[in-house]
Amino acid sequence: MSDSITPRSKDYSNWYLDIILKAKLADYSPVRGCMVIRPRGFAIWEAIQSQLDRMFKESGHLNAYFPLLIPEEYIQKEADHIEGFAPELAIVTHGGGEKLEKPYIIRPTSETIIWSMYKQWIHSYRDLPLLLNQWANVMRWEKRTRLFLRTTEFLWQEGHTAHATKEEAQEETQHIFEIYKNFAHNYMAMYCIGGKKSESEKFAGAVETYSIESLMQDGKVIQAGTSHFLGQNFARVFDVQFQSEQGSQEYVWATSWGVSTRLIGALIMAHSDDKGLLLPPRLAPTQIIIQAIYRENTKNEVLTCAQSIFDELSESFRCVLDTDARHSPGWRFAESELQGIPIRIEIGQKDIEKNSCLVSRRDTGEKNAIPRNALGSAIAPLLNAIQTNMFERHKAFTEEHTHTPDNYTELKSLFEGPIPGYCIIPWDGELSSEQKLKEDTKATIRAILDQPPPRSTCIISGRPAKQCVIVGKAY
RNA sequence: CGGGAUGUAGCCUAGUGGCUAAGGCGCCUGCUUUGGGAGCAGGAGAUCGGAGGUUCAAAUCCUCUCAUCCCGACCA
Numbered sequence: 107m108s109d110s111i112t113p114r115s116k117d118y119s120n121w122y123l124d125i126i127l128k129a130k131l132a133d134y135s136p137v138r139g140c141m142v143i144r145p146r147g148f149a150i151w152e153a154i155q156s157q158l159d160r161m162f163k164e165s166g167h168l169n170a171y172f173p174l175l176i177p178e179e180y181i182q183k184e185a186d187h188i189e190g191f192a193p194e195l196a197i198v199t200h201g202g203g204e205k206l207e208k209p210y211i212i213r214p215t216s217e218t219i220i221w222s223m224y225k226q227w228i229h230s231y232r233d234l235p236l237l238l239n240q241w242a243n244v245m246r247w248e249k250r251t252r253l254f255l256r257t258t259e260f261l262w263q264e265g266h267t268a269h270a271t272k273e274e275a276q277e278e279t280q281h282i283f284e285i286y287k288n289f290a291h292n293y294m295a296m297y298c299i300g301g302k303k304s305e306s307e308k309f310a311g312a313v314e315t316y317s318i319e320s321l322m323q324d325g326k327v328i329q330a331g332t333s334h335f336l337g338q339n340f341a342r343v344f345d346v347q348f349q350s351e352q353g354s355q356e357y358v359w360a361t362s363w364g365v366s367t368r369l370i371g372a373l374i375m376a377h378s379d380d381k382g383l384l385l386p387p388r389l390a391p392t393q394i395i396i397q398a399i400y401r402e403n404t405k406n407e408v409l410t411c412a413q414s415i416f417d418e419l420s421e422s423f424r425c426v427l428d429t430d431a432r433h434s435p436g437w438r439f440a441e442s443e444l445q446g447i448p449i450r451i452e453i454g455q456k457d458i459e460k461n462s463c464l465v466s467r468r469d470t471g472e473k474n475a476i477p478r479n480a481l482g483s484a485i486a487p488l489l490n491a492i493q494t495n496m497f498e499r500h501k502a503f504t505e506e507h508t509h510t511p512d513n514y515t516e517l518k519s520l521f522e523g524p525i526p527g528y529c530i531i532p533w534d535g536e537l538s539s540e541q542k543l544k545e546d547t548k549a550t551i552r553a554i555l556d557q558p559p560p561r562s563t564c565i566i567s568g569r570p571a572k573q574c575v576i577v578g579k580a581y
Numbered sequence: 582c583g584g585g586a587u588g589u590a591g592c593c594u595a596g597u598g599g600c601u602a603a604g605g606c607g608c609c610u611g612c613u614u615u616g617g618g619a620g621c622a623g624g625a626g627a628u629c630g631g632a633g634g635u636u637c638a639a640a641u642c643c644u645c646u647c648a649u650c651c652c653g654a655c656c657a
Contacts, residue, residue, distance in 0.1 A: 119650075127592090134649080193655070215657090248656060249582065256656065309657095317657095329657065366657045399616055436617035444618095454616060464616080548653095581656090 111323055111503040112379070113525045118324035123253060125374055129383045129444050132253050139251035139258030143367070146445065147254075149391035150370050151261060155241065157293050157389070158263060158365070161285050167237040167265060172219050174243075175210035180218035183343040187217065190310020194246040196258075212245045217311065217336075217362055220266045221344040228268055228358055231350050235278075236268040254371030255328070255581055262366035268358045270350065272337075275359035276314075279335040282363040283316040286331035294369065295386035295496035296320050296376045297504045298330060299528070299576055301553030306540060312362075313337035319552045319578070321504045322375040325525030327552050327578035330372050333363035376500055383446030384468055386496050387489040394419055394485065395442045397428045399435050399454035412453045415463065418482055423489070443468060448492050449485065469495055504528070508576075514565055521547040521579065528552070528578045532559030532571030539566040543577065551575045 114121060126132050131147030143151065159169070175198060182188050191214045198210040213219065220238070227233060245259050265282060269275040283300060290298045298318040308315035312334035320330050341347070341357040350356050377384040387393050396416050400408035409429055416427040426447075428438060435452075442450050452464040463481060466473040469492050476484050507527030511517040517529055526549065533539060533551070543566050544550055552575075559571040 123650095136648095138648080190656090244657090246656070249654075250656090260657070262657070332657070364657065368657050401615065431615070434615055434617085434619055436615090436619080438618085439616090440618045452616065456616070 111377075111499055113325065113503075113507070114323045118322075118375075119252075121380075122371075122375055122378075125378050125383055125444075126253050129446065131370070131374075131383075134253070137258070139248065141253050141257050143261075146391070147370060150373070150385070150389065151367055153389045153391055154293075154365075154369055155263070158285075158289060159239075159241075161289065162239050162263075162265065165237075165281065165285070167239045167267075169240065170238045171240055171242065172213075172216050172223065174213055176213050176216075176219045178209045178211050180222060181211055183218065184311050184339060186339075187311035191215070191246075194248060196245045196247055213242075214244055214246045215362075215364075216240065216242070216244075216264055217266065217340055218344075221340045221346060221360075224266075224268055224341075224358070225344050225346045228346055228348050230348055231270050234268055234270045234348060234358070235274065237265075237278075238267065239263055239265040252371075254374070255368055257367075260367050262364050264364040265362060267361045268341075268346070269361070270348065270356075270359070272359050275337075275361050276335055278361045279314065279316060279333050279363070282361070283318070283333040286318050286333065286363075286365060290318055290320065290330060291497060293386065293388045294373055294376075295388075295493055295500060296330070296372060297497060297501035299504075299553060299555075301555050301576070303332075304540060304551045304554060304575070306537060307551060309334045309362075311336065311339055313339065317553060319576075320372055320376060321507060321528060321578070322372070322581070323378075323503070324375075325507055325523075325527045325579070326581055327528070328368070328372045328375070328581045329552075330369060331363075331365040334361060336360035336362055377496055378446070381440070381468075382444030384496070385446040385448060387448045387493045390446065390448050391424065392426045392445070392447050393423045393489060394425045394449045394451060395428055395447045396425060396451045396453060397435070397438055397442065398431075399452060400431065401455075404455040407458060408454055411458055415451065415453060415478075415481065419485060422482075423485060439466075449488060451481075467492055510560055511565065517565060518547055521549050526579045528576050530555070530560060530574065530576050531565040532561045532563060533573050533575045534564035534567050534569040535572040536564075536567065536569070539564055539569075542566055547579075549577045549579050552578050552580065 130144050132144055133142045135142045181191060195214060196212040199206055228236060241263050243259055243261050247258055248256050251257050267278050287298055287300050290296045298320045300318040303315040303317055309332060314335040315332055317332045318330045319327050321327055338357040338359060340360050346358045347355045348358055374383060396412055398408050398412035412427060416425055419425045448468050450466045457463045462475045462477045464473055465476045507525055509520050509527060510530050511520055520529055540551055555574045555576055557574050559574040562571055564571045
């Protein structure tokens with residue numbers, strides 16, 4: 107059992123890109139900073155989509171679609187919003203062979219176009235709440251890109267809700283935050299910490315931002331999902347008012363929230379090893395690969411047996427039958443491991459004679475002969491065990507690299523190490539301390555934790571501590 | 582967008598002014614193989630990132646440009 111994650115302090119970038127390219131998840135494209143998602147990568151995205159979409163719909167959200175192009179003037183309406191997004195906009199200046207009088211931006215996020223429509227749709231408290239989600243692509247002209255983690259164009263879901271009361275909108279923000287966290291833990295097997303963002307880290311245009319954050323194998327932190335309470339900011343700039351039950355005119359309260367194809371990058375960085383990708387069973391597009399090993403003289407018998415195993419398991423699981431004898435068995439074993447398939451079943455003449463098959467789990471490398479007639483009942487518990495083991499070991503890895511330093515010197519030395527990890531520290535709530543921390547260590551406040559500070563004074567400034575925060579170096 | 586590095590076949594690399602650009606992996610063909618990335622033989626595949634320049638001669642030197650990686654600033 108290799109029940110731990112090996113930290114990666116060197117060459118993690120090459121290691122990460124290697125896995126994506128070799129497992130054929132994505133490729134660079136001729137377009138600057140944009141990636142091509144290959145079928146294997148896209149299948150992971152579809153698995154993420156279908157689970158999240160189900161969760162959103164179960165809590166009353168509906169899917170809709172809004173235009174890719176947004177009038178440039180829309181995005182200029184909200185001061186913080188434009189300040190946050192202006193540097194990374196792609197702008198369309200020509201159409202139909204002519205220069206446009208008013209340019210369009212390609213959406214970096216859809217708050218503005220959606221709220222321009224909400225103005226037309228929302229007039230009464232009876233129109234609320236309005237709970238919409240859109241699956242779409244967006245563009246942000248980032249300075250530095252990396253496959254899945256930060257690309258110029260990316261796929262995501264963005265939820266945009268409108269509510270009659272502040273409390274209801276805040277509850278929605280929390281509710282989605284919980285959905286994201288549950289999804290990361292239960293489906294991605296990726297342990298996340300979560301909480302409110304500091305003022306300087308929150309979304310451009312939000313009142314409050316909550317995020318889930320996950321520690322990767324090189325000790326850096328990835329922001330895996332965000333849920334924003336927007337207050338009445340967008341309602342005011344787009345003048346979206348409704349008549350309440352009591353007859354008064356009031357501004358609508360809003361939330362927005364999203365996760366992107368970055369989740370795939372996080373999934374890779376959280377779980378993969380030197381053999382390649384490792385996908386959690388609940389998301390893996392292929393859960394089981396059945397590999398037939400045969401010679402010419404045993405071909406018929408082995409293929410018949412492999413087919414019967416495939417037919418049986420396919421009823422309950424996502425299976426692939428590999429009968430390709432053009433490659434050697436060793437090559438095929440290695441290839442299925444590179445692809446991250448959680449369970450591999452070897453079936454050959456030797457197994458048929460013993461009336462069993464060899465079942466190998468990707469997470470630990472463990473191989474066991476399982477009697478043929480026990481196979482059907484053995485798979486489901488094994489998939490669950492893999493799912494649980496992946497989560498537990500990622501959680502253990504995170505906890506091993508979460509520190510509670512006693513003083514600022516210790517904190518700085520922790521972030522100078524090869525695996526920076528997290529530090530939980532008392533903070534005075536001041537921007538100046540936050541900035542000092544960033545200048546000294548490059549680490550930032552990832553989240554404000556919902557717990558009392560470990561000590562009464564801020565580790566950075568020495569002033570009285572107001573909050574308990576978790577800090578780390580972000581991607 | 583600043584500092585640094587790199588760019589040679591699908592991938593990795595050799596070649597630092599001079600003959601037909603070299604090797605490994607992969608790919609194709611044939612035979613032998615098949616329980617942890619098989620062996621032998623043969624074969625295809627390169628406007629040396631792109632443009633311009635210097636030179637009798639450029640993958641090699643110069644200028645510009647594009648892309649990627651690393652370090653900063655920015656971010657899902």
